[in-house]
Structure formats: C-alpha cells, structure tokens
Amino acid sequence: MRNKFDEQLNILNNELITMGALCEDAISGAVNLLTHESGKIKENVIETDKQIDRKEKEIETLCMRLLLHQQPVARDLRVVSSALKMISDMERIGDQASDIAEMAEYVTDSEVQSKIHITDMANATIKMVSESVDSFVKKDVALAREVLCHDDIVDDLFDKVKSELITAVQKNESNAETLIDLLMIAKYFERIGDHAENIAEWVIYSITGKHA
Amino acid sequence: MDKKIFNSNFLTSLFVLLISFVLVFVVLFNHSQNQLLDELSNEAGYISYAVENEGVQYINNFKGDDKRITLVAADGTVLVDTSADERELDNHADRQEIKEAILNGSGTSTRFSDTMMKRTVYYAVRLSDGSVLRVSATQDSVFVLLLSLVYPLSIIIIVALVLSLIISHRVSKSIIKPINELDLDNPAGNESYEELTPLLKKISAQKRTIDKQIKAARQRQEEFRLITENMSEGLLVTDANANVLSYNKAALHLLEIDNIKNGGSVLLFNRTKGFRELVEKVLSGNRAEKEISHDSNIYNLIANPVYEGEKVIGAVIVIIDITESVHREQLRREFTSNVSHELKTPLTSISGFAEMMKSGGTPDDTVVDFSGSIYDEAQRLITLVTDIIKISELDENPSIFEKQNVDLYALSQNVIKSLKPLADKHNISLNLTGDTAYVLGTPKIVDEMIYNLCDNAIKYNKENGNVDIIITATDNKINLTVRDTGIGIPMSEQSRVFERFYRVDKSHSKQLGGTGLGLAIVKHAAAYTGAEINLESMENVGTSVTVSFDKID
Numbered sequence: 001m002r003n004k005f006d007e008q009l010n011i012l013n014n015e016l017i018t019m020g021a022l023c024e025d026a027i028s029g030a031v032n033l034l035t036h037e038s039g040k041i042k043e044n045v046i047e048t049d050k051q052i053d054r055k056e057k058e059i060e061t062l063c064m065r066l067l068l069h070q071q072p073v074a075r076d077l078r079v080v081s082s083a084l085k086m087i088s089d090m091e092r093i094g095d096q097a098s099d100i101a102e103m104a105e106y107v108t109d110s111e112v113q114s115k116i117h118i119t120d121m122a123n124a125t126i127k128m129v130s131e132s133v134d135s136f137v138k139k140d141v142a143l144a145r146e147v148l149c150h151d152d153i154v155d156d157l158f159d160k161v162k163s164e165l166i167t168a169v170q171k172n173e174s175n176a177e178t179l180i181d182l183l184m185i186a187k188y189f190e191r192i193g194d195h196a197e198n199i200a201e202w203v204i205y206s207i208t209g210k211h212a
Numbered sequence: 213m214d215k216k217i218f219n220s221n222f223l224t225s226l227f228v229l230l231i232s233f234v235l236v237f238v239v240l241f242n243h244s245q246n247q248l249l250d251e252l253s254n255e256a257g258y259i260s261y262a263v264e265n266e267g268v269q270y271i272n273n274f275k276g277d278d279k280r281i282t283l284v285a286a287d288g289t290v291l292v293d294t295s296a297d298e299r300e301l302d303n304h305a306d307r308q309e310i311k312e313a314i315l316n317g318s319g320t321s322t323r324f325s326d327t328m329m330k331r332t333v334y335y336a337v338r339l340s341d342g343s344v345l346r347v348s349a350t351q352d353s354v355f356v357l358l359l360s361l362v363y364p365l366s367i368i369i370i371v372a373l374v375l376s377l378i379i380s381h382r383v384s385k386s387i388i389k390p391i392n393e394l395d396l397d398n399p400a401g402n403e404s405y406e407e408l409t410p411l412l413k414k415i416s417a418q419k420r421t422i423d424k425q426i427k428a429a430r431q432r433q434e435e436f437r438l439i440t441e442n443m444s445e446g447l448l449v450t451d452a453n454a455n456v457l458s459y460n461k462a463a464l465h466l467l468e469i470d471n472i473k474n475g476g477s478v479l480l481f482n483r484t485k486g487f488r489e490l491v492e493k494v495l496s497g498n499r500a501e502k503e504i505s506h507d508s509n510i511y512n513l514i515a516n517p518v519y520e521g522e523k524v525i526g527a528v529i530v531i532i533d534i535t536e537s538v539h540r541e542q543l544r545r546e547f548t549s550n551v552s553h554e555l556k557t558p559l560t561s562i563s564g565f566a567e568m569m570k571s572g573g574t575p576d577d578t579v580v581d582f583s584g585s586i587y588d589e590a591q592r593l594i595t596l597v598t599d600i601i602k603i604s605e606l607d608e609n610p611s612i613f614e615k616q617n618v619d620l621y622a623l624s625q626n627v628i629k630s631l632k633p634l635a636d637k638h639n640i641s642l643n644l645t646g647d648t649a650y651v652l653g654t655p656k657i658v659d660e661m662i663y664n665l666c667d668n669a670i671k672y673n674k675e676n677g678n679v680d681i682i683i684t685a686t687d688n689k690i691n692l693t694v695r696d697t698g699i700g701i702p703m704s705e706q707s708r709v710f711e712r713f714y715r716v717d718k719s720h721s722k723q724l725g726g727t728g729l730g731l732a733i734v735k736h737a738a739a740y741t742g743a744e745i746n747l748e749s750m751e752n753v754g755t756s757v758t759v760s761f762d763k764i765d
Contacts, residue, residue: 014477021483137480
C-alpha cells in the first residue's frame with residue numbers, strides 16, 4: 001500500500017517538475033518574442049500555455065486521488081496540499097506568459113525598449129521562475145529563500161520601468177500604445193515574479209512545515 | 213514452536229495425571245472391596261463353624277454388630293437375621309449369593325442401595341445341613357468416596373497442574389534454546405540437534421552459492437561501473453516512470469549537476485524542452501536522437517528504449533559532447549568556402565584580362581599592362597597555394613621536419629633582409645634587438661614563423677611606422693616579440709585572428725596582398741615547435757605578438 005503511495009507521490013513530483021519546466025519554456029519564449037522578432041514563437045508560447053493548463057488538470061486529479069485514496073498525513077499531506085497550491089501559481093505564470101507573447105507583437109519600437117529596463121526585468125523574472133522551479137526540483141530551502149529576496153529586485157525594476165515610461169510619455173518619445181503595452185508587460189512580469197515567490201514559499205512549506 | 217512444544221507437554225502431563233488418578237482410584241477401590249470380601253469370607257468361615265458346633269443361637273451374639281449375619285434355610289426362608297426381624301423378610305432363594313452358595317458351597321454378590329450411596333457386599337456359605345449362612349457388610353459407594361475426596365483431590369490436581377505448567381514451560385524453552393542459538397551466518401559450525409544437521413548443511417551449501425553469486429554480481433557491477441565511469445560520454449539509465457536508475461560521472465559533469473540521488477526524476481538532470489521530448493519519445497518505445505545546447509556546449513543525446521517482452525521498462529540515454537566537432541565542422545566549412553573564394557578572385561582577374569586580349573585589337577602597351585596584371589595575380593595564386601601547402605604539411609605530418617638548434621637572432625636578421633624592400637616601400641623601419649639565442653626547432657618552420665609575423669607587422673602598419681623584433685631570455689624561456697605601431701586588432705576579433713583566412717578588415721585584404729593564412733601558419737608552427745603565442749593589441753596603437761620557446765637545457 002505504502003509502495004503504491006510512494007509511487008504516486010513520485011509521479012506527482014515528476015509531473016510538477018515537468019509543469020515547472022513548461023513554465024520556464026513559456027516565460028523564456030515570451031521574453032524571446034519581446035526582445036527578438038520572430039513570428040513562430042508566439043504560437044509556441046500559446047501552445048505551451050495550453051499544455052500548462054492541461055498539466056494543471058492532470059496534477060489536480062492526481063492530488064485529489066491521492067487525498068481520497070491514501071488519506072495522507074503529516075509531511076505527505078503537506079506535499080500534496082502545497083502541490084495543489086503550486087500548480088495554480090504555475091498556471092497563472094503560463095497565462096501571463098502567453099499574454100506577454102500576444103502583446104509583444106505590437107511592441108515594435110525597439111528604440112524605446114532599449115531605453116527602459118524592460119529587458120533587465122524580463123531576465124530577472126526568468127531567473128526567479130527558473131530558480132523557484134529549481135528549488136522545488138532540488139528540494140533546496142536555501143535556494144527558495146533566495147527567490148523570496150529576488151522578488152524585491154523585480155519589484156524595484158517595475159518601479160523603475162514605470163517611472164521611465166512616465167518620462168517617455170511626458171517627452172512623447174514613442175507612440176502612446178507601445179508605451180502602455182510596455183507598462184502592462186512590465187506589470188505582468190511583476191505578477192509572474194510574485195507567483196514565482198509563491199512557488200518558493202510553498203516549496204519551503206512542503207519541506208519545513210513552516211510558512212516562510 | 214515454543215508454544216507448540218509447551219502445549220503438547222502440558223496436555224500430555226495433564227492427560228497422564230488424570231488417567232493415573234482414575235486408574236489408582238479404580239485399583240484402590242477394587243482392593244478395598246476384595247479386602248472386605250476376604251474379611252467377610254473369613255468371618256463366614258468361623259461363624260459357620262461355630263453355628264455348626266454351637267447352634268443357631270450363636271448368631272444372636274452378633275446382634276447390633278455392624279456386620280449383618282443372616283441364616284437362610286435351604287428353601288430360602290430366613291431363619292435368623294441380626295439386623296432385622298426374620299419374620300418380615302421375604303424368601304431369599306432368588307438372591308444371587310444364596311443361589312451360588314446352594315449350588316457351589318459359597319457365593320458373593322454386591323448390591324447398591326436405592327440412592328447408590330451405599331454398597332452392600334454379601335458373602336454366603338452353605339452349611340452342612342443345606343441352610344446358608346450369609347454375612348454382609350455395607351460400605352460407602354465409590355461416588356461417596358469420590359465426593360469425600362474432592363477437596364484434597366482438587367488441591368493435588370491444582371498443584372500438579374501448576375507444576376506441570378512450570379516444567380512444561382522450562383522443558384519447551386530448553387528444547388528451543390539450541391535452535392534459537394543457531395548461528396545462521398555460519399550454519400556448518402553449529403553444535404545442535406542431530407536431526408537439524410541435514411538442514412544446516414543444506415543452508416550452508418546454499419549460503420555459499422548465494423555468496424558466490426553475489427560476489428560475481430558485485431564484480432560485474434563494479435566492472436560495469438568502472439567502464440561507464442571512465443567513459444567520456446554521459447550515460448543515464450531510467451525506468452519506465454522516468455526515474456534515474458543509474459548514471460555515470462560524465463553525465464553529471466556534462467550537464468553540470470553536483471549530485472543526484474538514484475530514484476529521482478531524470479528531469480533533475482535537465483528539464484529543457486528538447487530533453488523532455490526525448491524522454492517522452494523514448495519511453496513511448498521509440499529510439500530518439502536530439503541535439504540540445506547547454507550553456508555554450510552542444511550535446512547529442514541518443515536514447516534507446518529497453519524492452520521486456522512487448523513492454524517498455526526503461527531507457528538508456530547516451531550524452532555525447534559534440535561542441536568540438538560542431539565547431540570544427542563549422543571551421544572546415546568556412547575554410548573550404550574561403551579557399552574557393554581566395555582562389556577564385558585572382559583567377560577571375562586572370563580570366564578577364566586574358567579574355568580581353570583574346571578578342572584582339574588591344575594596343576601593345578595595354579597588352580603589356582594586362583600581362584603585368586596577369587603575372588601579379590598568378591604570383592598571388594602561387595603564394596596562396598604555397599601557403600596552403602605549407603599549412604597542410606604542418607597539419608598532416610609535421611614530423612618530416614627534423615628538429616635542431618636554431619638561432620633566432622640569425623633567422624631574424626635574414627627575415628629583415630628579405631622584408632627590407634617591402635618595409636622601405638611603406639617607409640617603415642625594422643629594428644632587431646637582443647642577442648644570439650638558440651632554440652630547438654626546424655629552421656624552415658621557425659623562419660616561416662618570424663617571416664609571417666614581421667610580414668603582418670609591416671602590412672598592417674601605418675606609414676613611417678616601426679617594427680621591433682625583440683629577443684629576450686628569462687629563466688626557462690626565450691621570448692621573441694614582434695611589435696608594431698600599426699592599426700591594431702579590436703578586442704572582439706583577437707581570438708579569431710589565428711583562424712585560417714580570417715581577416716579583421718575583409719574589404720582591404722586584396723589591397724594588402726595577404727593570403728589570410730599568415731597567423732594560421734604561425735599558430736601551427738608554434739604548436740609544432742612547442743612554443744606559446746601571446747597576442748596583445750590595442751586598436752590604432754599597435755600589436756605585439758610574443759612567441760615563447762622552451763630554453764635548451
């Protein structure tokens with residue numbers, strides 16, 4: 001009985017890693033689309049988002065089955081419940097990455113892009129997502145705590161980008177639509193950073209049993 | 213086993229105890245009955261004697277006695293009775309003991325009272341006159357006896373039970389003890405029950421076989437581990453759920469993972485899309501091959517499914533680092549396209565000039581001009597082909613050149629002499645400083661090296677520039693530095709200038725007349741001589757190339 005349970009927990013772990021990796025794909029695809037021009041990646045990102053949604057359903061079913069059939073307690077229960085919370089954060093990351101991908105099409109003014117710190121923000125966000133997934137994969141509490149600190153960097157960058165965009169609007173440097181799109185993209189990055197932070201928090205909770 | 217032995221011991225003793233009680237009881241009771249009978253027969257003997265001699269009234273002496281004496285006439289009428297009124301008694305002719313006495317001279321019988329609580333034993337003898345004298349005594353029946361003994365008996369039984377409990381427990385423990393103390397790690401060395409010897413022998417033999425098999429398996433595993441550990445290719449073995457069963461050090465090294473526990477997901481190694489797709493494909497039962505890039509390296513992954521019957525039970529993934537070969541392939545492609553391009557340019561010019569002259573009508577002085585150009589282009593082609601031959605020689609088989617002591621100073625002087633005209637043309641001064649310094653090498657190759665370095669220093673110099681050739685010696689090295697005051701090489705290009713046909717300024721190559729192979733030849737020559745090259749350059753300031761030779765001991 002325990003064997004079967006362990007096997008299912010193992011499958012849950014593997015599925016979560018896959019879902020995390022899909023999130024990394026989605027966000028880096030979206031960022032690629034924003035920084036380099038390529039028509040094909042947009043479809044890729046949207047397809048990845050769909051895969052993430054499917055994975056969320058699968059993992060949710062798996063967790064429910066585990067909860068009902070095995071009635072886990074203590075640590076096992078933490079693992080399953082934090083998995084349930086984690087997948088909703090991952091699903092949001094996927095959605096927001098696909099939103100960025102759809103908007104990136106309209107942000108064609110590379111001149112204004114180079115002036116603001118949007119690329120730095122994108123890279124910082126990718127790093128956060130990647131590290132939060134890493135901390136889950138390696139069950140690394142220290143790395144998860146690092147992710148929590150990183151969120152401040154992304155938040156600071158968001159404020160910076162915002163003020164840069166305000167300056168750009170005041171000086172009428174680019175067309176208004178691009179600037180507003182960029183602001184929204186920046187906001188999405190900031191949200192993705194928050195979700196990555198949540199994932200890291202759940203990693204800490206599932207390992208230590210304490211909320212960070 | 214302990215329990216079983218205890219139970220059977222206990223039950224046996226319980227059984228034996230009860231049986232013996234019953235038997236003893238029966239025997240004792242019979243014995244007492246026989247004794248009573250004997251007593252009665254003795255008494256009957258002497259009473260009958262007395263009655264025969266002294267008459268019936270003798271019997272009356274016994275009135276009130278605990279024994280009952282009855283005299284019965286031959287027809288069964290009771291004549292005298294010590295315990296009852298003889299007139300009230302009925303005919304005794306049908307009584308068993310009377311019948312027997314009349315028939316055989318004596319008779320016995322036992323009768324129970326109505327309540328079964330009492331038992332009366334009768335003994336009768338026939339007197340000489342045919343009448344029968346009967347003596348009887350009444351005793352308690354066996355049940356009364358039993359009832360009277362219940363209390364002591366139960367105490368005895370309880371004591372016996374407790375004793376048998378304790379003894380059974382002890383006995384079963386002592387039987388089991390040697391079995392419990394068997395040393396199963398060393399079955400043959402046990403001193404135990406004879407009956408266990410065949411079993412122990414069998415265990416011992418099987419243990420030896422198992423040990424041998426484990427040892428063989430371990431050895432095979434160790435061999436396998438050693439082989440895979442020393443592979444430069446990464447190896448991963450997974451089960452059907454994509455969990456790692458085994459991996460080698462190279463796999464960790466190539467994918468830059470510190471440590472991984474067996475049984476974890478294979479995605480711990482890498483979770484890029486390419487890798488995930490590969491794992492998915494191979495576990496669905498198809499061979500898969502994929503190139504993935506990790507940092508700046510490119511890996512070729514080959515995955516094969518492992519079948520048990522029809523079912524996929526796992527996969528073997530081999531990781532091969534193909535960065536080098538991809539890079540080399542790219543260089544080779546560049547080289548081929550460069551060679552064709554370099555060869556084609558002079559040939560196109562030659563063909564063009566020749567075509568114009570072929571059509572006729574070209575003035576004589578133009579023909580001379582054209583011929584000059586054709587000659588120049590042909591010379592360029594020859595230089596190029598010579599350079600290609602040189603570099604292929606160095607590539608293919610450098611050992612054809614024999615090494616000897618070479619004087620760098622003398623060679624540099626020669627080079628300066630031969631490059632003087634070119635330097636003068638650009639008004640560049642060539643200076644040689646240093647002293648005679650011998651290094652181990654081939655004169656032709658070292659000369660080629662210095663020539664090409666100086667040639668470049670002049671070609672990529674500015675008007676009125678300087679080229680310094682400096683020979684210095686350190687503790688274990690001899691350095692030859694060629695320094696110019698030329699245009700320099702941008703930082704980003706510095707790592708590539710030693711590649712064949714690589715030019716920093718692609719548009720001016722023809723004008724300068726180089727082949728693009730100069731520094732490539734230097735690099736190969738240095739590698740062959742065992743020298744190190746160090747390039748320092750700053751744009752618009754100049755370039756300095758230092759070749760460090762090993763000092764001859």
